[in-house]
Amino acid sequence: MTAQAPTAAPHMLRLDGVTVRFGTLGTAPALDAVDLDVAAHEIVCVLGPSGSGKSTLLRVVAGLQHADEGTVLLEGRDQAAIPTHRRGVGLMFQDHQLFPQRDVAGNVAFGLRMRRTSRADQERTVTELLDLVGLPGAQRRAVASLSGGEQQRVALARALAPSPRLLMLDEPLGQLDRGLRERLVVELRRLFRELGTTVLAVTHDQGEAFALADRVVVMRDGRIAQSGTPLEVWQRPATAFVARFLGFDNVVEATVQGEAAATPWGKVPVPAGTPDGPCRLLVRPAGVRLTSAADGLPCTVVARTFRGTHVALLLQPSGGPQMEAACPLHEAPETGDRVGISFAAEDVVVLDAAAD
Amino acid sequence: MALPLVFFALFFAYPVVEIVGRGVKDGGQWQLGRFGTVLSHPDILHVLWFTLWQAAASTALTLLVALPGAYVFARFDFPGKQLLRAAVAVPFVLPTVVVGAAFLALVGRGGLLDELWGVRLDTSVWAILLAHVFFNYAVVVRTVGGLWAQLDPRQEEAARVLGAGRFAAWRKVTLPALGPAVAAAALMVFLFTFTSFGVVQILGGPTFSTLEVEIYRQTADFLDLPTAAVLTVIQFAAVLGLLALHAWTVRRRESTLRLVDASLTARRPHGPGQWALLWGTLAVITVLLVLPLAVLVERSFAGPDGYGLAFYETLRSAASADSTFAVAPLDALWNSLAYGAAATAIALLVGGLAAAALTRSRPEPGPSGRTPVITRLLRGFDGLLMLPLGVSAVTVGFGFLISLDKPPLDLRSSWWLVPLAQALVGVPFVVRTMLPVLRAVDSRLREAAAVLGASPWQVWREVDLPMVRRALLIAAGFAFAVSLGEFGATVFIARPDQPTLPVAVTRLLSRAGEFNYGQAMALSTILMVVCAAALLALERLPIDHSGEF
Numbered sequence: 001m002t003a004q005a006p007t008a009a010p011h012m013l014r015l016d017g018v019t020v021r022f023g024t025l026g027t028a029p030a031l032d033a034v035d036l037d038v039a040a041h042e043i044v045c046v047l048g049p050s051g052s053g054k055s056t057l058l059r060v061v062a063g064l065q066h067a068d069e070g071t072v073l074l075e076g077r078d079q080a081a082i083p084t085h086r087r088g089v090g091l092m093f094q095d096h097q098l099f100p101q102r103d104v105a106g107n108v109a110f111g112l113r114m115r116r117t118s119r120a121d122q123e124r125t126v127t128e129l130l131d132l133v134g135l136p137g138a139q140r141r142a143v144a145s146l147s148g149g150e151q152q153r154v155a156l157a158r159a160l161a162p163s164p165r166l167l168m169l170d171e172p173l174g175q176l177d178r179g180l181r182e183r184l185v186v187e188l189r190r191l192f193r194e195l196g197t198t199v200l201a202v203t204h205d206q207g208e209a210f211a212l213a214d215r216v217v218v219m220r221d222g223r224i225a226q227s228g229t230p231l232e233v234w235q236r237p238a239t240a241f242v243a244r245f246l247g248f249d250n251v252v253e254a255t256v257q258g259e260a261a262a263t264p265w266g267k268v269p270v271p272a273g274t275p276d277g278p279c280r281l282l283v284r285p286a287g288v289r290l291t292s293a294a295d296g297l298p299c300t301v302v303a304r305t306f307r308g309t310h311v312a313l314l315l316q317p318s319g320g321p322q323m324e325a326a327c328p329l330h331e332a333p334e335t336g337d338r339v340g341i342s343f344a345a346e347d348v349v350v351l352d353a354a355a356d
Numbered sequence: 357m358a359l360p361l362v363f364f365a366l367f368f369a370y371p372v373v374e375i376v377g378r379g380v381k382d383g384g385q386w387q388l389g390r391f392g393t394v395l396s397h398p399d400i401l402h403v404l405w406f407t408l409w410q411a412a413a414s415t416a417l418t419l420l421v422a423l424p425g426a427y428v429f430a431r432f433d434f435p436g437k438q439l440l441r442a443a444v445a446v447p448f449v450l451p452t453v454v455v456g457a458a459f460l461a462l463v464g465r466g467g468l469l470d471e472l473w474g475v476r477l478d479t480s481v482w483a484i485l486l487a488h489v490f491f492n493y494a495v496v497v498r499t500v501g502g503l504w505a506q507l508d509p510r511q512e513e514a515a516r517v518l519g520a521g522r523f524a525a526w527r528k529v530t531l532p533a534l535g536p537a538v539a540a541a542a543l544m545v546f547l548f549t550f551t552s553f554g555v556v557q558i559l560g561g562p563t564f565s566t567l568e569v570e571i572y573r574q575t576a577d578f579l580d581l582p583t584a585a586v587l588t589v590i591q592f593a594a595v596l597g598l599l600a601l602h603a604w605t606v607r608r609r610e611s612t613l614r615l616v617d618a619s620l621t622a623r624r625p626h627g628p629g630q631w632a633l634l635w636g637t638l639a640v641i642t643v644l645l646v647l648p649l650a651v652l653v654e655r656s657f658a659g660p661d662g663y664g665l666a667f668y669e670t671l672r673s674a675a676s677a678d679s680t681f682a683v684a685p686l687d688a689l690w691n692s693l694a695y696g697a698a699a700t701a702i703a704l705l706v707g708g709l710a711a712a713a714l715t716r717s718r719p720e721p722g723p724s725g726r727t728p729v730i731t732r733l734l735r736g737f738d739g740l741l742m743l744p745l746g747v748s749a750v751t752v753g754f755g756f757l758i759s760l761d762k763p764p765l766d767l768r769s770s771w772w773l774v775p776l777a778q779a780l781v782g783v784p785f786v787v788r789t790m791l792p793v794l795r796a797v798d799s800r801l802r803e804a805a806a807v808l809g810a811s812p813w814q815v816w817r818e819v820d821l822p823m824v825r826r827a828l829l830i831a832a833g834f835a836f837a838v839s840l841g842e843f844g845a846t847v848f849i850a851r852p853d854q855p856t857l858p859v860a861v862t863r864l865l866s867r868a869g870e871f872n873y874g875q876a877m878a879l880s881t882i883l884m885v886v887c888a889a890a891l892l893a894l895e896r897l898p899i900d901h902s903g904e905f
Contacts, residue, residue, distance in 0.1 A: 083811075091803075091807040099818075
């Protein structure tokens, strides 16, 4: 961008206490004092339900939305006074927003034209990028003739063409069907690795986030609920909200004492070193072991769902809320069967105590 | 935003305030008592009432006649459509005086209808109403039809699949989408007819008089500047009220529409109903629009020695039958074209900037803190742009003469005075035509362009412009046309040796004698042909088809 030598800024992007309020005072802010760092070449995925403020986050970084408080730093420089078109970031919109009156090449070359790149360079970059995204020779096609997946590739090529220092993706694969989505996630990750692109993506799809990201940031009501590698977040959800958002429903109130906790389901073993006191527990379905009906906590099988690699069981214990269990295909009981269960300590996660 | 504001402050607000001040102030004192005196006069009250109801009646009649026309032009494909579209717009640009004369020749004493069936309408209000429909048919067809042609017909189809009947689908889906355009068109027609001048003066005789006619009479005939000023203020207030009403009705109803290429939505009519509609529209156009013009052309050729080019041939020389002109009447054609081109450029620049600024200033989804005041101000500006249409052109022209004559703004002898005045009338057309389409552009497309590095100006050029090119052409056509036809202001400020076509026509008409009348008809015919040619050229301009395949 500028002639300034790249400073040794540790972070490509840094958000510092960014707050955005919509509407009148008193309503909850869309972004509430968000702090976020993205290192160069890192792929960060913001995960959250709709309305959690993740799109607003991208708009603030792009300069499309004014932050009421806080600062946005790109490579260490405050962006407050810098308009969108000079920030040097890329943003791929949820619904692509391809320019309908231009063909594929016209769309991809748009950012280069704005930077007055020579025509030959434009053509070369367009060709390269279209090859890269798997649409070789599509230059002259009209965008209206593209399928959803092709539009998404063109949008990606368009966002990549000006080599943005930070590429932002808003629900990048949201509108595509499952098979295509899974294939593209793999392709995207490979692509970003190759190009060394710094990526900030937002999605509500945990599968997408975990497959794509080096680091996952879970958002809730404008705040960051948890941040970590996909494995960390998956294995150690910090709060009941994160656990539930990841699809884990076996969350109960508990009081830890020593190596076990008292819960509505009876005694549940907890990992060693857990401090005593009230908390919540997550028991992953894999940690719910079936035993004979005589041993353990007696349960009735309410429903069973075939999941391909295993069977998901919904169990109604004699006391406490329903729980989910995963069991191997050949051992799965029928609906209505009575079973007994025990809990495996390695699949028990201690969550925060805060009620929500 | 700054340029349009300065433009309007200098060339509109300042002259009008100046001249109104002269009328209502006396020795630096405001004489507000004059309002009471003028308003208590029964004649003035009669003028007010007539102005109001004839405008309402004209608007209703125009919508009634022209909305089916708008549909036909938007949705049907038929041979000669382009030509007809241009032809329909021609009446709008004719000098009002000529239209008045043409209607007199059609429905007046010794006119065509009188000769054939002994029917005369010139003493009734019908002549005025018909002439107003004649003028404003194109306003509705262009404003409403332009948008209609780009509405995605699949929306209506979706409604029909969901169980809506043909009419219900139209009423629930298309009509709401067209609402702002219809309201805009209706407002324009109402404003034009509310301030109608030439038509009423000729066809109304002593019986019917609108505010504008009364202002002209008071200014030019009686030199009663105070009364004229009071009437100007009243007309101004009425127009302000109208605009406020309009803003209130359509506020924020211009929703984001699905626009498609106009050429995709038109198809050949099928079924007896659609053919009847097409033929009905053609019949209306023939009787209402073509017939008066045909009479006009016929008269221009009906020389003293039978049909021929007698009137046209004399136009080239300055020394015509009498010395009305210091220059050849035909020179007025070149003057008009040059003025019109300049005025169009100014109007497009000012109006385009204003429309762009108005689109950008829409409140973001969920604005915080400071926006409401600004939004309100801009919403006000939206309406203010329409004011030149409502303020007496006579007042504006006279105001130009009085106020723009001293340094640093001494434009009395400047060639630009006329285009500036004409652009004033063109700007509202540009804004009104562009705004609905601009607002219908998805704002996220602009954001996508900005993120890709496009500056605000580049966003406008790269995203908005290609999408509104069609609307822009329509706007340019209208601005050029009204500039060519502008009369009320131009007649005051055009230099005697540089008359425009309408000014030349009235000068000829004001002289007695068959030869002058014939020359006026010939000049009017030329003006008509010029406008038709210009509009046809616009229609023929290639429209970006890269969105298709």
